[in-house]
Amino acid sequence: MNEKKEEQSHTQRDESKSETWIIGKEFRFEAAHKLPNHDGKCARLHGHSWRSVIYITGNELTKYGVKKDMIMDYGDIKKYMKPLLDNYLDHYYLNKTTGLANPTSEAIAKWIYEQLEGKIPGLIAVRIDETCTSQCIYSKGKIDFFIIQN
Numbered sequence: 001m002n003e004k005k006e007e008q009s010h011t012q013r014d015e016s017k018s019e020t021w022i023i024g025k026e027f028r029f030e031a032a033h034k035l036p037n038h039d040g041k042c043a044r045l046h047g048h049s050w051r052s053v054i055y056i057t058g059n060e061l062t063k064y065g066v067k068k069d070m071i072m073d074y075g076d077i078k079k080y081m082k083p084l085l086d087n088y089l090d091h092y093y094l095n096k097t098t099g100l101a102n103p104t105s106e107a108i109a110k111w112i113y114e115q116l117e118g119k120i121p122g123l124i125a126v127r128i129d130e131t132c133t134s135q136c137i138y139s140k141g142k143i144d145f146f147i148i149q150n
Protein backbone atom coordinates (compact mmCIF):
# COMPACT_ATOMS: atom_id res chain seq x y z
CA MET A 1 0.00 0.00 0.00
CA ASN A 2 2.71 2.43 1.03
CA GLU A 3 4.81 1.48 -1.97
CA LYS A 4 1.94 2.26 -4.27
CA LYS A 5 1.46 5.67 -2.67
CA GLU A 6 5.13 6.47 -3.15
CA GLU A 7 4.92 5.40 -6.75
CA GLN A 8 1.99 7.69 -7.34
CA SER A 9 3.65 10.66 -5.74
CA HIS A 10 6.77 9.99 -7.81
CA THR A 11 4.69 9.95 -10.96
CA GLN A 12 3.08 13.23 -9.98
CA ARG A 13 6.47 14.84 -9.42
CA ASP A 14 7.64 13.75 -12.83
CA GLU A 15 4.53 15.15 -14.42
CA SER A 16 5.11 18.50 -12.80
CA LYS A 17 8.63 18.55 -14.25
CA SER A 18 7.44 17.66 -17.71
CA GLU A 19 6.24 21.19 -18.35
CA THR A 20 8.24 23.00 -20.98
CA TRP A 21 8.46 26.63 -21.87
CA ILE A 22 10.19 28.00 -24.94
CA ILE A 23 10.79 31.71 -25.21
CA GLY A 24 12.16 33.55 -28.22
CA LYS A 25 13.91 36.90 -28.47
CA GLU A 26 14.22 38.56 -31.84
CA PHE A 27 17.18 40.56 -33.11
CA ARG A 28 17.67 42.35 -36.39
CA PHE A 29 20.85 43.38 -38.13
CA GLU A 30 22.04 44.66 -41.47
CA ALA A 31 25.00 42.85 -42.98
CA ALA A 32 26.71 41.87 -46.21
CA HIS A 33 27.85 38.45 -47.35
CA LYS A 34 28.62 36.42 -50.42
CA LEU A 35 28.52 32.71 -51.12
CA PRO A 36 31.56 32.01 -53.30
CA ASN A 37 30.44 28.47 -54.11
CA HIS A 38 26.98 29.47 -55.30
CA ASP A 39 26.11 29.18 -58.98
CA GLY A 40 23.80 32.21 -58.98
CA LYS A 41 23.60 35.80 -57.83
CA CYS A 42 24.39 34.91 -54.19
CA ALA A 43 28.02 34.55 -55.27
CA ARG A 44 28.13 38.34 -55.64
CA LEU A 45 28.63 40.60 -52.61
CA HIS A 46 25.18 41.67 -51.38
CA GLY A 47 23.37 42.66 -48.20
CA HIS A 48 20.32 41.63 -46.22
CA SER A 49 18.21 42.89 -43.35
CA TRP A 50 18.72 39.78 -41.28
CA ARG A 51 16.39 38.64 -38.53
CA SER A 52 17.45 36.23 -35.83
CA VAL A 53 15.49 34.63 -33.00
CA ILE A 54 17.24 33.08 -30.01
CA TYR A 55 15.17 30.32 -28.40
CA ILE A 56 15.56 29.36 -24.75
CA THR A 57 13.82 26.47 -23.06
CA GLY A 58 13.20 25.64 -19.44
CA ASN A 59 11.18 23.27 -17.28
CA GLU A 60 10.89 25.45 -14.22
CA LEU A 61 10.07 29.09 -13.65
CA THR A 62 12.12 31.25 -11.32
CA LYS A 63 10.37 31.08 -7.97
CA TYR A 64 11.32 34.35 -6.32
CA GLY A 65 12.55 37.84 -6.95
CA VAL A 66 12.42 40.17 -9.92
CA LYS A 67 12.54 37.27 -12.40
CA LYS A 68 9.68 35.40 -10.72
CA ASP A 69 7.62 33.26 -13.11
CA MET A 70 10.16 33.58 -15.93
CA ILE A 71 12.52 31.00 -17.40
CA MET A 72 14.77 33.88 -18.43
CA ASP A 73 14.45 37.63 -18.60
CA TYR A 74 14.28 38.71 -22.27
CA GLY A 75 16.64 41.51 -21.31
CA ASP A 76 19.28 38.95 -20.32
CA ILE A 77 19.16 37.37 -23.78
CA LYS A 78 19.82 40.84 -25.18
CA LYS A 79 22.90 41.18 -22.93
CA TYR A 80 24.37 38.00 -24.43
CA MET A 81 23.54 38.99 -28.02
CA LYS A 82 24.72 42.60 -27.89
CA PRO A 83 28.47 41.88 -28.13
CA LEU A 84 27.83 39.66 -31.16
CA LEU A 85 25.72 42.32 -32.84
CA ASP A 86 28.18 45.11 -32.02
CA ASN A 87 31.37 43.28 -32.95
CA TYR A 88 30.48 40.72 -35.63
CA LEU A 89 27.01 41.05 -37.12
CA ASP A 90 25.46 44.50 -37.46
CA HIS A 91 26.81 46.47 -40.45
CA TYR A 92 29.66 44.01 -41.06
CA TYR A 93 30.86 41.80 -43.89
CA LEU A 94 29.98 38.41 -42.46
CA ASN A 95 32.53 36.41 -44.47
CA LYS A 96 35.20 38.45 -42.73
CA THR A 97 33.86 38.91 -39.19
CA THR A 98 32.56 35.37 -38.63
CA GLY A 99 35.44 33.68 -40.42
CA LEU A 100 32.92 31.61 -42.36
CA ALA A 101 34.10 31.01 -45.94
CA ASN A 102 30.56 30.37 -47.14
CA PRO A 103 28.13 32.11 -44.73
CA THR A 104 24.81 30.59 -45.69
CA SER A 105 21.82 30.99 -43.35
CA GLU A 106 22.65 27.52 -42.08
CA ALA A 107 26.25 28.43 -41.32
CA ILE A 108 25.35 31.75 -39.66
CA ALA A 109 22.65 30.19 -37.47
CA LYS A 110 25.18 27.58 -36.31
CA TRP A 111 27.86 30.26 -35.77
CA ILE A 112 25.54 32.34 -33.56
CA TYR A 113 24.44 29.22 -31.64
CA GLU A 114 28.05 28.30 -30.95
CA GLN A 115 28.92 31.80 -29.75
CA LEU A 116 26.06 31.64 -27.22
CA GLU A 117 26.43 27.96 -26.28
CA GLY A 118 27.60 27.52 -22.70
CA LYS A 119 26.77 31.15 -21.92
CA ILE A 120 22.97 31.15 -22.13
CA PRO A 121 21.41 28.42 -19.98
CA GLY A 122 18.63 26.63 -21.82
CA LEU A 123 19.69 27.71 -25.30
CA ILE A 124 17.83 25.39 -27.66
CA ALA A 125 17.82 26.94 -31.12
CA VAL A 126 18.84 29.88 -33.25
CA ARG A 127 16.73 31.02 -36.15
CA ILE A 128 18.00 33.13 -39.01
CA ASP A 129 15.81 34.75 -41.64
CA GLU A 130 17.88 35.78 -44.63
CA THR A 131 14.85 37.22 -46.42
CA CYS A 132 11.13 37.51 -45.67
CA THR A 133 10.57 34.08 -47.22
CA SER A 134 13.78 32.18 -46.37
CA GLN A 135 14.47 30.91 -42.86
CA CYS A 136 16.72 28.45 -41.10
CA ILE A 137 16.63 27.04 -37.58
CA TYR A 138 19.75 25.45 -36.08
CA SER A 139 19.94 23.32 -32.97
CA LYS A 140 22.42 20.83 -31.58
CA GLY A 141 21.18 17.27 -31.84
CA LYS A 142 17.66 16.30 -32.64
CA ILE A 143 14.85 18.77 -32.16
CA ASP A 144 11.35 17.39 -32.21
CA PHE A 145 9.38 20.59 -32.50
CA PHE A 146 8.74 23.22 -35.07
CA ILE A 147 8.70 26.88 -34.26
CA ILE A 148 6.07 28.63 -36.33
CA GLN A 149 6.28 32.36 -36.12
CA ASN A 150 5.90 35.17 -38.60
Ligand SMILES: [Zn+2]
Nearest residue numbers: 033042048130
Ligand atom coordinates in the same frame (compact mmCIF):
# COMPACT_ATOMS: atom_id res chain seq x y z
ZN1 LIG B 1 22.34 36.44 -49.24
